[in-house]
Amino acid sequence: MIAPLGELKAQSKEPLYPKYLPHYDPLEKVEEVGPFEHDDPGHRADPKMPNLLQNATSITELSPHCGTELLGVQLTELTTEGLDELALLTAQRGCVVFRDQTYTDAGFKEQAKIASHFGPLHKHGWMPHPQDGPVEFVIVYDSKDDLRIRKSWARKSPIQFHVDQSPERQPPGLTFFCMLESPDGSGGDTIISNMGRAFERLSPSFRKRLEGLNAVHTTANPILREIRDNGNNSVLRRPITRNIHPVVTVHPVTKQKGLFVNSSYTQSIVGWDEEESDYMLKFLFDHINRGQDFSCRVRYEPGTVVVWDQRITQHSQTLDYAAGDRRHAFRLTPLANVPIPSKIEEDDGECQKDEARVMLNLC
Ligand SMILES: [Fe+2]
Numbered sequence: 229m230i231a232p233l234g235e236l237k238a239q240s241k242e243p244l245y246p247k248y249l250p251h252y253d254p255l256e257k258v259e260e261v262g263p264f265e266h267d268d269p270g271h272r273a274d275p276k277m278p279n280l281l282q283n284a285t286s287i288t289e290l291s292p293h294c295g296t297e298l299l300g301v302q303l304t305e306l307t308t309e310g311l312d313e314l315a316l317l318t319a320q321r322g323c324v325v326f327r328d329q330t331y332t333d334a335g336f337k338e339q340a341k342i343a344s345h346f347g348p349l350h351k352h353g354w355m356p357h358p359q360d361g362p363v364e365f366v367i368v369y370d371s372k373d374d375l376r377i378r379k380s381w382a383r384k385s386p387i388q389f390h391v392d393q394s395p396e397r398q399p400p401g402l403t404f405f406c407m408l409e410s411p412d413g414s415g416g417d418t419i420i421s422n423m424g425r426a427f428e429r430l431s432p433s434f435r436k437r438l439e440g441l442n443a444v445h446t447t448a449n450p451i452l453r454e455i456r457d458n459g460n461n462s463v464l465r466r467p468i469t470r471n472i473h474p475v476v477t478v479h480p481v482t483k484q485k486g487l488f489v490n491s492s493y494t495q496s497i498v499g500w501d502e503e504e505s506d507y508m509l510k511f512l513f514d515h516i517n518r519g520q521d522f523s524c525r526v527r528y529e530p531g532t533v534v535v536w537d538q539r540i541t542q543h544s545q546t547l548d549y550a551a552g553d554r555r556h557a558f559r560l561t562p563l564a565n566v567p568i569p570s571k572i573e574e575d576d577g578e579c580q581k582d583e584a585r586v587m588l589n590l591c
Contacts, residue, residue: 243371244530245408248558250356250367250374252458258351258363258465266398266565269346270481273309273316280306280313294322294422294541295524303331303342303533311345314535318402319481322422323536325526332406332531336361339406340560346402347562350393353447353466354454358558363465366559372552380457386547389421389516390492391538392561395445395469400538401564407528409556415549418526423486424540425522426515427476435485439572441475442498443489443509450492472498474569479540485570486540487512516542528557539564 243249281287285300296317303326306314318324331339340362343349349364356367370377392400410416427435447469454462475497477488491513497505526534536543549555 243409243554243556245556247361248358248365248367248408248556250369251359252356252376252461252463254461254463256363256463256465258353260396260466260469261348261350261398261563263397264348264563266347266401266480266563268315268401268480268564269312270315270319273312275316277313277317279310280317289321290323290325290524290526291522293425293522294420295325295526296321296323297325297327299327301326303329304334304338306342308345311342315346315402315537316481318535318537319479319484319540322424322541323420323524323526323534326533326535327529328531329406329533331533332408336365339404339558340364343402343404343560343562345562347400347564350396350400350561350563351465352393352561353469354451354463356463364560366561368555368557368559370547371554371556375551376458377547378551380453381547387419387517387544388491389419389513389542389544390490391488391542392559393447393469394473394488394490394493394538395447395471396563397471398563398566399473400561402562403536403538404560405534405536405557406559407530407532407534407557409530409554410528410532411549411553411555413549414527415546415553416528416555417546417548418528418534418543419523419546420526420534420536420541420543421516421519421523422541423488423516424479424482424484426519427485427487429519429522430515435476436572438487439476439485439570442472442569443475444470444495444498445473445493446470446495447493448495473567476570477539478568478570479537480565480568482540484540487516488539488567489513490516490542539567 283300284298288297351363352366357363357365475489489512
């Protein structure tokens with residue numbers, strides 16, 4: 229039933245999760261996690277996923293190429309084996325959506341422990357954490373009393389597909405996004421897009437051109453925006469992070485190839501002239517933005533937890549609800565492997581498909 233307009237705009241006056249309110253300290257510094265050996269839990273998973281799925285009352289694909297919603301499963305009740313299987317399912321489907329989670333109320337320690345199963349937790353350079361909570365908790369808070377997010381997206385499309393923190397030497401793998409309070413009615417969804425399918429959708433010979441290329445990823449632009457928007461109140465916990473990653477990567481568990489350039493952090497293609505690099509990156513970003521056929525859209529309710537695998541997806545906010553409505557969530561971001569470069573497979577017959585497309589008048 230559609231609620232009357234007055235009710236749609238009603239927000240609880242006080243935040244439901246005050247312990248998770250954002251804390252901004254311009255003087256705070258954090259150390260990066262540093263190099264570590266990553267053993268992906270997905271390698272240990274039983275492909276039939278009995279531990280993850282035994283209590284599932286419903287398993288729904290959100291779209292053919294991205295997203296599965298699991299009902300009846302509580303993250304807090306999963307065994308080590310169940311979490312290993314979650315790594316595998318997320319790698320295969322890009323993202324997994326859980327509803328009505330007790331995880332939301334499990335407390336900092338338990339929440340961090342579950343996410344840490346997948347890797348050491350990233351410490352963010354500029355996003356807020358809770359005042360009395362661990363620095364690894366990234367707080368997303370948009371409300372009448374805190375308009376920093378709105379300000380940072382003023383006069384700019386909110387749609388920007390990205391991998392969180394791709395400039396890290398070992399970027400994130402699985403990521404936990406837990407919704408504490410969402411706008412009444414609709415709005416504030418996340419669009420998640422499968423980069424494996426984005427790569428497959430390109431012509432075989434074009435794909436081969438991309439393989440073997442590397443690109444520069446840097447946090448310079450978001451840090452400059454933080455300074456522009458917040459001046460002396462800017463949070464700058466870490467210096468600019470910059471690393472070079474393959475343009476096409478391979479997922480360590482599924483071995484699926486995927487595009488690994490994104491419009492938030494990828495600056496240039498190594499060894500190409502500026503004009504060439506800008507042109508290619510613009511094409512790839514446009515291709516990802518157009519990917520309605522390889523993405524899904526996740527709607528939130530309080531208690532929704534979305535787990536996505538950053539190595540095979542990109543995501544975008546929508547920021548489509550009314551300014552001032554409260555949206556409050558936290559993110560935990562386990563780091564994973566150094567990105568694995570995709571290699572051109574010699575004479576795999578793929579390029580002949582280009583000729584077949586001509587023959588079939590598909591070009
Ligand atoms: Fe993000």
